Amino acid sequence: MPDWTSPAYTAAEMDRYHAAGWWSQTTLSDAVRRNAQRSPDKVGYRDYLGSTALTWREFDTAADELAGRLAGAGVSPGDRIAVWHRDSAAIHVLFVALERCGAVVVGIGARAGLREVNAILTASQSKLLITDQQHHAGAGGLGIEVLxxxxxxxxxxxxGPQLGPDDVFLINSTSGTTGLPKCVVHTQNRWHYFHQLAVANGRLSADDVFLPIIPTPFGFGLWTSHTTPIHLGVTAVLLDRFSAAATCAAIAEHRVTVLCCVSTQLTMMMADPASREYDLSSLRVVFTGGEALPYRPAAEFEELTGATILQFYGSNETGVLSGTTLDDPLERRLRTGGRIVGDMAVRLFDGDAEVTDTGRGQPACRGPATSLGYLGGTDHDKLFTADGWMRMGDICEIDAEGYLSVTGRTSDFILRGGKNISAAQVEDAVMTHPAIAVAAAVAMPDEVFGEKVCVFVELADVELVGNGTLELSDLVEYLLGLGVSKELLPERLVVVDELPRSSGGKIAKGQLREQVSR
Structure with missing residues (x-):
């Protein structure tokens, strides 16, 4: 179809990715059938707070039955079927059933608002919207058939016929922090490559028990709750909605070995007393990413649980550029995004000028993990370089050993008196304070300097501050005592009960910027 056209990779590159074994000849649907044959009575998906626990035989049978009912309802190969559904075993059965119908899933985050849902439906030209009961009533005015x-x-x-591994199988949205989402186009094989890398870096096996707590339709959630559990044939425990207490309880009850979460969720877990009330010793590996990882709570989590935290650096669009492994030392694992992945070509740019030899710039990549870009080629002139390399929105440094560190976003700098201040570096400094669980730094308009540094925080432990809250002067004094650069000091502090989140689980900085501007 015309709107699949993308400069992401050529036919020759696709052949090379298959020849190298980076891409597979089989699909997720094939893997479900294989699991049903090899481990028919093993639980594949379990809803932690519900009654559903599907063995791989039951999963395969349910997907076949649902595919027949979808076909009976008029779902045909090539149709785009939107799915607005809570995280549960049912959504994974539905994804596989649609794959067996040859249809393309349009994934919508469970926490998406009607404005966002309408934008995705319009952009994707979806034929049908499938919801759970929770979202069904709110979808009535969207101008599309809802079931x-x-x-x-x-x-x-x-x-059928079912989709192939190089066919488009999913359209999802960016989980960015501002504005309306763009639709990102995916094949199964670009996530199969990421899956293989995760298995190697974390030494994963079919004996692991997964707990993915990132929303399913988004990139990180997709491979941790759908792609890797199905390809490995593991048991995956699913939460309807993340909370620190429910996550800790699920780990303890089901002896979870692999936790998959964004950095904010990890810091929230460490800030919650539940992390000390439950036995988390079964954890072996924690995959995290999506945002900068604060060092202090991450190190404390490893000490508490005995687990090893692994970070990946990438995006819904690019997949993975770098990753840490079980063999990397603590400082490298928690303070960097890991080594550049050898199979992914990565270049650094300063604007349109390549500056790879300086070790600092905006990364762009080309390789087997990338998506096809945005649906219909929207903003491809911004996403891709002139010669077809996919850009990230960050500023990074790559050291002599190939380790990548994110120093800020191209759009996430605070311009104070002509000086670019990295919001990520401010947040990392502020998060060293033991009373702070989560921090988000944004630009605050100022008549003299143009912008100043404003920091929003969630407190971890009010007992660590004198009057039940944290004052700006106390935070500044603490940071100065650590020798933090003065340019990174916050000039306004806002303590909130809970920071706003986007539908992808990231901190919604756009809302914070609007609030501070008002």
């Missing part, structure tokens, strides 16, 4: 899985008719059609 729940339970409401699909009993008529059974002939589904």
């Amino acid at each position: 729940s899985i339970e409401a699909l008719g009993a008529e059974i059609g002939v589904p």
